[in-house]
Amino acid sequence: MNILTPFEYFRPTTVDEALELLATKENAKIIAGGSDLMIQLKEKMIHPSNVIDITHIPELQEFKCEEGKGAVLGACVTDAFCEFSEELKAKFPAFSYAAGEIGGPQVREMGTIAGNLANSGPSAETPSSLICYDAQLVLAKKGSERTVDVKDFITGNRRNILEEGEMIKQIIIPEPDPNTKVKYSYVAMRRMMEIDIANMCIRVDLDGDTIKDARCVMGSVAIKPLISEKVPEVLRGTKLGDEEVILKAAEAAQSEVHPITDVRATAQYRVDVIGALVRRILRELAAENK
């Protein structure tokens, strides 16, 4: 199990070189931190003929987070970097927190946010908060680039809109409005080194303590991040922290999920957890807004 099926290994040092390799090498796979890909190689889930290592490309390590200008993360910015970055903690606390809840410390030093998105696992930690922050991805292939919303990127279990030869080059998170508050939470079997039973991120756009608009994204309850339609409807125009509204929002979210039973939890337990997460997050947001 630990001997990998043979492949050719390439180590480009510029994005152009990487895109050229992706365009010309057949059956190629990108490796960044390898924390998902190496497992898939070991388990013989995939059999690439060519592996393209993008971690030696300086441009992809770049990180910008300037006053009033959101943040731009190169594809090789690691989970650990996002966990510890003071700028990200201050501007995008829910995202920084989510990045710090991936695996264990060594996995976070290796793993990248772009890898977390591109792997597109249903229980992935970072998509829900990135969607709440309106994050976008710059996707590049030889000769062209396009920008897409993270919310449109993942299409199913380990499926996304990346085309043949295309890679994530950057993650762009726009500057948040000071009246927007975002919070991420999850439930898992234990505190560290787990796969979530369910996770959730809620965003509220406030005017004082009135919720003007809201968003709720749930992870690990469907084949891709589930964006709630009903929770924003319940929350719009209400006062943040109104217990009656909180209970209604929890029920609304529960009515939208149809999770599966697996080794980590039964479907019913996942539904219970979704209710608990809505209540927990809204109460915490209210407490922090006092």
Added chain:
Amino acid sequence: MMKKQLVTMNINGENMDLRVAPNDVLVEVLRKEANLTGTKKGCGQGDCGACTVIIDNKAVLSCLTLAMSAAGREITTIEGIADHKTGEMNAIQKSFLNHGAVQCGYCTPGMIMSSYNLLKNKPNPTRQEIRRALSGNLCRCTGYILILEAVQACAAEGGVN
């Protein structure tokens, strides 16, 4: 079989020319080609931390690292933290011994590498920070308390060199 090629790897401050195939995993190359068997392989899946080494100042898992990817970077293994000239153990190694933080010893190299890297980058961690830094290293013997005490004591007594 993929052809092996000679690759220069910087391990514990020394350049070593090792026979490496593109699909070789770092932990195997360290143990079998460099004969550095201090680094252990437990799960091979990223879950246990036994294979922890330091690459460019970061504690990472050698079971999930392609050897080729580590070429050109500075790799430190458990063999590399003792005094190069005298062979005297590093302060964190002594502290593990003094506190009885070692039982079967299988997790120990990984535990020590994670602890060493923490203390290098953060000389005075809180107990909570130590727990978090070691949360990717599993130990089936000690119950962790003695390990936490060993790291805390090492920090209090002047840290790692």
